[in-house]
Amino acid sequence: MASETGLKRTPLFDLHLELGAKMVPFAGWEMPVQYPMGVLKEHLHTRAAAGLFDVSHMGQVILPAGAVAALEALVPVDVAGLGLNRQRYAMFTDAAGGILDDLMVANRGDHLFLVVNAACAEADSAHLRAHVPGVEVIADRALLALQGPAAETALARLVPGVAAMRFMEVATLVWEGAELWISRSGYTGEDGFEISLPEGRAEGFARALLAMAEVAPIGLGARDSLRLEAGLCLYGHDIDTTTSPVEAGLAWAIQKARRAEGARAGGFPGAERILAELAQGPARRRVGLRPEGRAPMREGTEIFAEESGGAALGRVTSGGFGPSINAPMAMAYLPATLTEGTLVYGEVRGKRHPVRIAPMPFHPHSYKR
Amino acid sequence: MTIKFTEEHEWLRVEGDLVVVGITEHASEQLGDVVFVELPEPGTKVAKGDEICVIESVKAASDILAPVDGEIVEVNEALSDNPALVNEDPLGAWFFKMKVEDMEQLDAFMSEEDYKDFIG
Structure with missing residues (x-):
């Protein structure tokens, strides 16, 4: 949905207004930066209980299961070794070894599910389409994150299956007939979940969570202070095309299979520089x-x-x-x-x-x- | 007690020959949670428009400008220890008191009613 300002709106836009959010432009979207609670208390609430974030602005992309090798040609990450229902952090690199975007890749059996940054979503789609067959950009699903020590308790009331999930596991679960694509991950350093769901069901689902005592809505302001405390990179600030994954301290995301003498060593953009930095240090x-x-x-x-x-x-x-x-x-x-x-x-x-x-x-x- | 308001969202309260300066509730709401306050040294002579305090909120840094010419005589050290006072009680959380040579400088500033119109 687009507004008169040309900014895109998520399926939760009206709910944000109803909750008293202060809306700001962010990566082409009109997003809540904070609610009446304020950034400081929203941050502390997330660490103490559970925070609900609307991250529907992020890009959701599906690749066919057969695209593993084509995707591996774009990222210095072991995608082939990613187990069923597991998710992994990755980054698209460029020929100079810089970072085009960082993303999550999940192996959902018959397809790969990618979540990319809103600001890079269009460029990422073009990049993927140029190199990977069968790219499907998802435009009709919202993405919510529920983060914090009470996230499991809260979410399990709606979707009991989440209690059995481990960090970086993904699952397809059903809530009142709606198919949820859930991962146990997030961007706060807390335990928590990211939930992709049909856009028409997002508001009802968010309201069901917000009705719980543990759950408060959290804006982009606290999302930023939470991820910074957790030491997590923000694309366009801490990482970009002028920084390599090794300089950025993301060598942990480059598995053995893609390193020198690995089963599928190199073969991604900027491999020469990135492998040299792994060997000699940046x-x-x-x-x-x-x-x-x-x-x-x-x-x-x-x-x-x-x-x-x-x-x-x-x-x-x-x-x-x-x-x-x-x-x-x-x-x-x-x-x-x-x-x-x-x-x-x-x-x-x-x-x-x-x-x-x-x-x-x-x-x-x-x-x- | 006279209280005046500036277009920079400061409040000025006259106490004898001193002017006490803080920021308005509107300003504190716009800033968001204040996490750091840098105060001037007592004894500093300032000219109208000088940047004399820094306020850092969770969002950004901003300044308090000297509203008039004068000399800083006292600062509110409690704000250094507990910057959140600025959000909790903006009208009570004074930043500094200044000695003003010419109180007539204050006449140009807004009354409470005018300020309310100003912020709409």
Whole structure:
């Protein structure tokens, strides 16, 4: 659905308004950035109970089961080795070894199910169509995420089968005659689920969840602080065509089969650079930063080795305040020679403030493995 | 007690020969949850329009500008320890008190009624 502003609307648009959401343009969509609860409390609610997110703006794509090899030619990921009803994190790379988008790939038996970023969805579809036969872009399904320690309890009241799922497992389950494509995954560091369902059933399903005491609606504002605390990358900020998967600290997503001497080594765009970086280590890498003071260091903040003088070592790609850690946090690309614990300086409003290279996630993950 | 409002969404309250400055409820709602406040040094002489405080919310950073010429005489340290006060009680959460040489500078600002019209 499109509005007069040319922005697309999800099937939950009217519900967002009814819930008092503040709507903002995001990647061509009109999306809720926060509800009356506010970003801080929405964030904390998700970590304490369960948060419901409308992520229907994200792209949903189906590939035939026979497209495994064609998809593997676009991603440095072992798709052939992905078990039935399992999901895996992946990224489309370009010839220079940069990242075109990051995505989830699920093996749903007779097909592969992909979820891609809204801002990249059109380019991803074109990219897939150019290289993979039988690409089907899903335009009639909503996507919701239910995240937090109470997510299982809440969702199981509607769909009991979810209780048996493990982290990164996918299943097809039925709620009042509607087919749900569920994965136990998310973008908050919490246990939780992502649920693809027919667009006409999305509002009823969301209302059934929101009627539960544990569940509150959560906007894009808290989605961002939750994923940043969890150390997860945001495409277009922490990763893009100028960063390689290895620089981005995503080497864990490149399985043995696609590495040098693996069963299907290389054979993806940018393999030469990416395999060389895996072998020798990258010159720079994405690191976590914990400012010593209380002032957040936002995206674009330049990082220096010294309190004055010298050239910038790198810059912050995402930064803000972490409600659960009750402190500012950031990610930046810095020379790989700088180890965890190193004190560097971030320049905020013309003044350099001490900031320490810190491990990620900033807030521990609590996946149900 | 006189209270005035600026187009930058600050409130100004006259206390004797001092002007107490904070941000309006409207501003605090627009900012969202405040997580960090940087206050000026008492004794700082400021000119109208100088950026003298930084407010960081979960969304973004913004400034408080000096509404008039004067000297900062006191700052509200409680905001450094608990920035959420700005959201909880915007009219109570003062940022600084300034000594103003010419109180007539305040005449140009909006009354509460005018401010309500201004934010529509």
